[in-house]
Amino acid sequence: MKIYQHYSLYGFSNAYLVGNDETKEALVIDPAEMNASLLGHIEKNGYSLKSVFVTHNHSHHVRGLKTLLKIYDARVYAANAQVAGFPCTPLRDGESVATCGFSVDIYSVPGHSPDSLVFRIDGVLFTGDALHAGLIGKTLSSYNAVTLADRIKASILNQPDDFVILPGHGPPSTVGTERRYNVGFEPGYAKRTPARYDFFV
Amino acid sequence: MHAFKRCEEPGCSSLCFHGSNRCLAHHPDPAAAFAAVQALLAQEQGCKDLSAPGIVLEGTDLTRRKYIGCSFIGASFKNVLFTGSTFLLCFFDRARFEACDFSGANGQFSSFGGASIENVSFESSELLHCNFDGASIRETTFNDSNLYDSRFIRGEIRTCDFENCDLKRVYFIPAKESEVSFKGSNTMETIQDLEHLYI
Numbered sequence: 001m002k003i004y005q006h007y008s009l010y011g012f013s014n015a016y017l018v019g020n021d022e023t024k025e026a027l028v029i030d031p032a033e034m035n036a037s038l039l040g041h042i043e044k045n046g047y048s049l050k051s052v053f054v055t056h057n058h059s060h061h062v063r064g065l066k067t068l069l070k071i072y073d074a075r076v077y078a079a080n081a082q083v084a085g086f087p088c089t090p091l092r093d094g095e096s097v098a099t100c101g102f103s104v105d106i107y108s109v110p111g112h113s114p115d116s117l118v119f120r121i122d123g124v125l126f127t128g129d130a131l132h133a134g135l136i137g138k139t140l141s142s143y144n145a146v147t148l149a150d151r152i153k154a155s156i157l158n159q160p161d162d163f164v165i166l167p168g169h170g171p172p173s174t175v176g177t178e179r180r181y182n183v184g185f186e187p188g189y190a191k192r193t194p195a196r197y198d199f200f201v
Numbered sequence: 202m203h204a205f206k207r208c209e210e211p212g213c214s215s216l217c218f219h220g221s222n223r224c225l226a227h228h229p230d231p232a233a234a235f236a237a238v239q240a241l242l243a244q245e246q247g248c249k250d251l252s253a254p255g256i257v258l259e260g261t262d263l264t265r266r267k268y269i270g271c272s273f274i275g276a277s278f279k280n281v282l283f284t285g286s287t288f289l290l291c292f293f294d295r296a297r298f299e300a301c302d303f304s305g306a307n308g309q310f311s312s313f314g315g316a317s318i319e320n321v322s323f324e325s326s327e328l329l330h331c332n333f334d335g336a337s338i339r340e341t342t343f344n345d346s347n348l349y350d351s352r353f354i355r356g357e358i359r360t361c362d363f364e365n366c367d368l369k370r371v372y373f374i375p376a377k378e379s380e381v382s383f384k385g386s387n388t389m390e391t392i393q394d395l396e397h398l399y400i
Contacts (some may be wrong), residue, residue, distance in 0.1 A: 123205030134334040134354030171332035179315030181335030
């Protein structure tokens with residue numbers, strides 16, 4: 001599995017290209033932006049782009065979808081049946097999708113948004129905005145913050161310590177590091193954080 | 202990306218060591234495995250996708266090497282020179298660094314979560330999108346470095362210098378902090394409390 005992280009200045013978010021050098025197929029997770037750099041990585045490696053996985057339908061994670069689908073005939077997977085005007089294959093918690101020679105496991109982790117999903121390929125978790133290094137995703141209410149923290153504990157933090165976390169924003173981490181140091185799991189965290197979205201500071 | 206194969210020793214859930222079906226602790230010939238990985242690390246061009254959890258290196262010169270997608274989780278480095286080296290998508294979580302030199306390094310999108318870092322120089326480095334959450338950092342300098350979008354959350358930082366650094370979008374919320382100098386750095390652009398999260 002070859003992973004290329006692409007940093008998008010639109011929303012300061014991470015997009016990921018996951019390639020399989022045996023099948024020469026690839027998938028993209030959260031196409032925040034489609035530009036020459038990401039395109040170059042797909043073409044340079046000779047990948048056939050088969051799938052796009054969307055962790056949640058916020059513009060700074062899906063803005064590149066329109067351009068990407070003009071170039072490649074890829075199937076889009078998300079929690080909803082439609083993202084940014086494009087039809088998607090809806091995903092449900094607990095299901096697995098076989099694509100590009102990988103098995104992609106789906107975890108529903110609502111809280112930051114109702115449609116938030118986490119994808120696992122082998123030992124790599126693509127957590128979108130549900131879980132970041134040291135923090136959990138922002139929520140619109142303290143109830144959602146508690147729901148999100150509980151859901152992460154139940155479905156993400158029960159994975160092995162050395163599993164890698166690749167979030168929608170910021171640096172990578174591991175399950176072990178998040179279990180020990182993430183402030184989102186501290187008692188009273190939900191009450192201390194302002195309940196609002198604030199994407200561009 | 203490094204493999205996530207588990208040690209085949211019954212009851213062991215550790216990651217396999219490079220080139221083996223077992224972890225370092227259950228390897229039939231740990232000395233040979235260790236030497237093979239050391240040779241790979243010392244290759245002039247560096248290496249990719251290496252799984253070397255728990256490796257112990259002392260007094261090794263790894264200057265100007267390039268490492269991509271490697272796992273050094275729980276490793277130990279003492280007097281190791283990483284001067285001018287490149288790290289992309291590498292994992293040093295819970296590793297120990299003592300008297301190491303990363304000056305002039307290019308470390309991007311890598312994790313040092315929960316690491317113990319003592320008497321280490323990261324001077325004049327590019328440490329973009331790096332995770333130092335939970336790390337215990339002592340007697341260490343980051344002077345003249347670019348730390349854009351890196352994180353220092355719930356760690357301990359003592360007697361460290363972050364002078365003339367680019368700290369834009371750096372999360373600096375350590376659990377304990379003492380004798381830390383930020384002279385000449387743009388601390389106004391850091392995020393130092395949970396009121397100003399942008400995610």
